[in-house]
Amino acid sequence: MSSLLTEDSDVVRWLRAELQARGLTRLELSASLKHQGTLHDDTLIFTAPDGALTFGSLPEAPRAQVQELMRRYHASAPGLGDIALSIVCDAHAAPRVQWMDEVRRQQDAKERARAEAHFDSRHYGRALAQRVAELMDAGADLSITVDPREGVSRALWRSGDGTYAQGLRYIQGDSQAKQTFASRDEFIRWLGEQSDESLAKAESPDDPRMWGLGTFNRAFFARKTGRRS
The missing domain is CATH 3.30.500 (Murine Class I Major Histocompatibility Complex, H2-DB; Chain A, domain 1)
Incomplete structure (x- = not known):
């Protein structure tokens, strides 16, 4: 004006x-x-x-x-x-x-x-994705806090019916799947094709202020699996 x-x-x-x-x-x-x-x-x-x-x-x-x-x-x-x-x-x-x-x-x-946004765009690859799936099979806690005030975390989990999912987990114990995978191999293919950049932007692709907030990344998976990748 x-x-x-x-x-x-x-x-x-x-x-x-x-x-x-x-x-x-x-x-x-x-x-x-x-x-x-x-x-x-x-x-x-x-x-x-x-x-x-x-x-x-x-x-x-x-x-x-x-x-x-x-x-x-x-x-x-x-x-x-x-x-x-x-x-x-x-x-x-x-x-x-x-x-x-x-x-x-x-x-x-x-x-x-x-x-100011700079994220690693390299795909995680199948080897890292397999190790993450092994952790999920063993029931490991794979979650990152999104909103501590509301008790909301972003999580990866394996359901009792054998499906794999990624979504939100609440402090009350409820989970809300954002994406489900019918088989272990389907999940591994999906995660192997992801990168820090794709996961950082997935929830809010049009709002750079939200990129990377409470999202999984290579460093998180490396810590959980105990191996660099």
């Missing part, structure tokens, strides 16, 4: 005039609209030539303009949540206008998580 504000907007022109009149090197307006438009805050940050910072507030007229612009932004689309506005005026650079809302914050968080 940056089209609501340009270098020719009244508020931006006022900021640039104040920048020049005060002999500043930088003048920044930071404003926010919270609680569905019921609370508005703004702060001016003055940067002197020697780098010293002082703070102030907008006069009544520019403040009313900023509040109206923010309300228009808020009304432009549902679900934006709290809104933040930053206008930076430097003595030797064009003004910079940035809007931020909950939708954009979530998008930025996802992009940061995606950029």
Whole structure:
């Protein structure tokens, strides 16, 4: 919604005039609209030539303009949540206008998580999968805590009917299978084709912030089997 504000907007022109009149090197307006438009805050940050910072507030007229612009932004689309506005005026650079809302914050968080995500993409292979199946046959506990507050773990287990499963286990003792395998060999083929990357992204493929949280990985299987792979 940056089209609501340009270098020719009244508020931006006022900021640039104040920048020049005060002999500043930088003048920044930071404003926010919270609680569905019921609370508005703004702060001016003055940067002197020697780098010293002082703070102030907008006069009544520019403040009313900023509040109206923010309300228009808020009304432009549902679900934006709290809104933040930053206008930076430097003595030797064009003004910079940035809007931020909950939708954009979530998008930025996802992009940061995606950029920081690094998982091993090597398949586990049949040998490792066989050793994991042997542990399941012996009734070993193969689980990783997902939510300690709710007592939820991600688990691999063998059921009494001979099927193999991967899913969630609850502290009450219940299990919820996300995927079942009719035979030992079917499970081994599936696990052998997995990797840290595939398991990390399986539950939330579109939300990088959730990748790798409470998921199995090569290091876990190596510890459980007692062998490196």
